[in-house]
Amino acid sequence: MTDAPDPAxxxxxxxxxxxxxxxAVCLSLAIALGAPIATAVIGLILFGILHNLLEIRYVAGxxxxxxxxxFLELLVALVTGIVVCRLLAGVxxxxxxxxxxxxxxxxxxxxxxxxxxxxxxxxAWVLIGGAAAVSLTFPTYHFVVLTHLHNVVPLFxxxxxxxxxxxxxxxxxxxxxxxxxxxxxxxxxxLGFLDGSLSADPGIVRSVVGxxxxxxxxxxxxxxxxxxxxxxxxxxxxxxxxMHYVVWVALLPRVAPDASAAFEARVPWVTGPRLWAVGFVxxxxxxxxxxxxxxxxxxxxxALASYHAYLELPVLLALxxxxxxxxxxxxxxxxxxxxxxxxxxxxxPPTPLPPTGGGSRGAELRxxxxxxxxxxxxxxx
Numbered sequence: 201m202t203d204a205p206d207p208a209x210x211x212x213x214x215x216x217x218x219x220x221x222x223x224a225v226c227l228s229l230a231i232a233l234g235a236p237i238a239t240a241v242i243g244l245i246l247f248g249i250l251h252n253l254l255e256i257r258y259v260a261g262x263x264x265x266x267x268x269x270x271f272l273e274l275l276v277a278l279v280t281g282i283v284v285c286r287l288l289a290g291v292x293x294x295x296x297x298x299x300x301x302x303x304x305x306x307x308x309x310x311x312x313x314x315x316x317x318x319x320x321x322x323x324a325w326v327l328i329g330g331a332a333a334v335s336l337t338f339p340t341y342h343f344v345v346l347t348h349l350h351n352v353v354p355l356f357x358x359x360x361x362x363x364x365x366x367x368x369x370x371x372x373x374x375x376x377x378x379x380x381x382x383x384x385x386x387x388x389x390x391l392g393f394l395d396g397s398l399s400a401d402p403g404i405v406r407s408v409v410g411x412x413x414x415x416x417x418x419x420x421x422x423x424x425x426x427x428x429x430x431x432x433x434x435x436x437x438x439x440x441x442x443m444h445y446v447v448w449v450a451l452l453p454r455v456a457p458d459a460s461a462a463f464e465a466r467v468p469w470v471t472g473p474r475l476w477a478v479g480f481v482x483x484x485x486x487x488x489x490x491x492x493x494x495x496x497x498x499x500x501x502x503a504l505a506s507y508h509a510y511l512e513l514p515v516l517l518a519l520x521x522x523x524x525x526x527x528x529x530x531x532x533x534x535x536x537x538x539x540x541x542x543x544x545x546x547x548x549p550p551t552p553l554p555p556t557g558g559g560s561r562g563a564e565l566r567x568x569x570x571x572x573x574x575x576x577x578x579x580x581x
Contacts, residue, residue: 214370224446225381232439233397237412239438241405245487250479251448252508258452261463263515271314278307279510286503297339305332311514340422351440354447355382356519381443386436398431408494
């Protein structure tokens with residue numbers, strides 16, 4: 201089976217995009233190696249809230265068929281519960297963190313019920329239950345793993361986006377660059393090949409984070425925080441967080457304007473300029489808050505960031521295993537959720553997006569086109 205992109209969204213020349221991403225990889229690595237703490241903190245201040253907003257816009261616009269009502273309303277309610285848990289974690293402590301873990305897995309279970317059928321749904325529930333048991337047994341490690349996995353997620357969205365590249369070689373080159381920064385470079389750093397370049401000096405953010413131990417502790421396993429292995433994890437985090445921002449702030453808004461158009465069709469009052477303005481104003485406010493009390497600012501940011509971090513989980517599950525909902529329009533998905541079943545109903549035809557160039561078909565996805573990491577037959581040349 202071939203996987204030819206829609207002519208309206210096909211990318212015929214991808215070499216410039218690939219080279220720009222490669223340049224961003226090299227620059228991000230150089231900065232992260234030289235000053236990982238400063239890189240992580242300054243990146244968070246400048247692009248934290250903005251990338252939250254842009255990621256929500258992309259995910260909700262691109263995958264509207266999956267994130268339809270009332271499923272989206274359920275997600276928002278569950279994630280709001282996680283926001284409350286994060287806000288209370290400083291007061292309640294461990295119980296709030298355990299509650300967040302439970303709610304996170306409830307989101308995954310709900311996504312499996314919403315998007316999968318039959319044995320795949322049951323298998324997903326079994327795996328989710330097992331993972332939840334491990335996370336509840338080792339909650340500190342759960343949050344460290346979650347921190348790093350969040351920076352890995354763009355790989356799957358970029359892999360799915362690359363299907364619109366018409367050239368087989370161009371597509372493979374683009375994907376190779378993504379594997380380079382998500383897998384190869386972190387492996388090189390974690391194995392110690394770049395230990396001579398690591399630095400624990402907070403540098404210009406010392407006045408904000410002190411010795412930087414709070415930043416280190418958030419990115420390294422508890423047993424390794426005070427070791428060279430902890431520094432490797434911190435460097436990997438700073439590098440991948442920077443690339444994470446590159447993807448959501450610079451790359452996808454540029455190469456997938458159709459997702460923005462689809463989002464604005466659903467929420468007309470959230471236009472592009474307004475979204476960017478909110479992001480920059482929020483960055484300024486958080487810069488002041490971080491300067492006054494970094495720990496409290498980080499706690500508030502982490503709570504608000506729950507929406508974008510957990511909203512992507514159902515979509516990621518759909519991309520990995522293929523979900524029936526991705527082939528449905530938002531309206532038909534809403535009707536299916538309301539009735540609780542697809543049996544006996546005639547789904548509405550997918551709602552096509554306006555041809556904005558460099559975009560995608562949004563809700564009009566074939567289930568087989570969502571298996572983002574599965575080997576597939578490619579189209580030449």
